[in-house]
Amino acid sequence: MAPPDHRTEPPHMAPETATLLGFLDFQRQTLEWKCADLEPWQLATRAVPTSELTLLGMIRHLAAVEVGWLVGFCDIPPDIWPDVVRDRDEQFRVDPGTVTAADVASAWATWRAAAAGVHRVVARVSLDASDRPWGRDDVYSLRWILVHLVEEYARHNGHADLIREALDGVTGE
Template sequence: MTDDRIEPPRTAGERETLRAYLDFHRATLAMKTEGLGDEELRRQSMPPSTLSLLGLVRHMAEVERVWFRKTINGEDLPLVWSDEGDYQVAYDASRSTGAEAFDAWRREVEHARRIEAEAESLDVRGFQARWGEEVTLRMVMLHLIHEYARHNGHADLLREGIDGTVGA
């Protein structure tokens, strides 16, 4: 694994720090999946779990889309992997290739970066339909950092099970 992640700054302002930590965790997911083929990406953890690296990438594409495009930007669009709004479909790694999943994830990350960069402040609000309430861009960025950190822990264990690679 090549670790070319950029360390978040130690003394930056709030927005720069949030942006840097989110990008650090995005880069961590990419690093944990680096160099693997579709079969390795589809390898599941242990029964009864069907969790796989490919499923995690698909899930994070959905997470990026829902929180930035739908919640903050107010876009009326379906989920990436399900027209019916079934969030769990993303974990089904049999439904796409690694290239398709990474393309979707990278597109959603770019949309998210654009939305965040164009927002006037971290106090910009959007409506989170699942919770039925407004949330700020600040909360969304913190939520995504949390979501990536949790799933990157899963990714670390999955990668170790595939080829023994561990670290960062």
């Protein structure tokens, strides 16, 4: 699998929105690339014995992060969002001895549905729109949330690079 092309233009929209969504999509593509061609047990292998961090756990966690920041945002109907693992510890807790291809497929499907939900919000809401995301006390703009999602992915993609290198020697860009 080739590394993602960060020059890919997102759908036609305002330049600032396209830039933010383009960087978020690039980070998503990078995660997919880091996880490509691995067996379920590899995706469920811990980064280090003292940590629950796994590639499969990151997929589940990032789906929950995207949903968590935008569910209910600006009165977008909640039915656009997939059901995600909400417990942070449970997101990362996977066992390489029992994980199946179906577990992996389910995690990717949920993750893709969460990304599609974000695209739907971006298509409907201005970057300057602000709201209190579900379960949060403070008000955030869509712009702030998208920048935060890019940061969250970038940080976890660094983790993914280290895990992937430990698994099979493959390193990133």
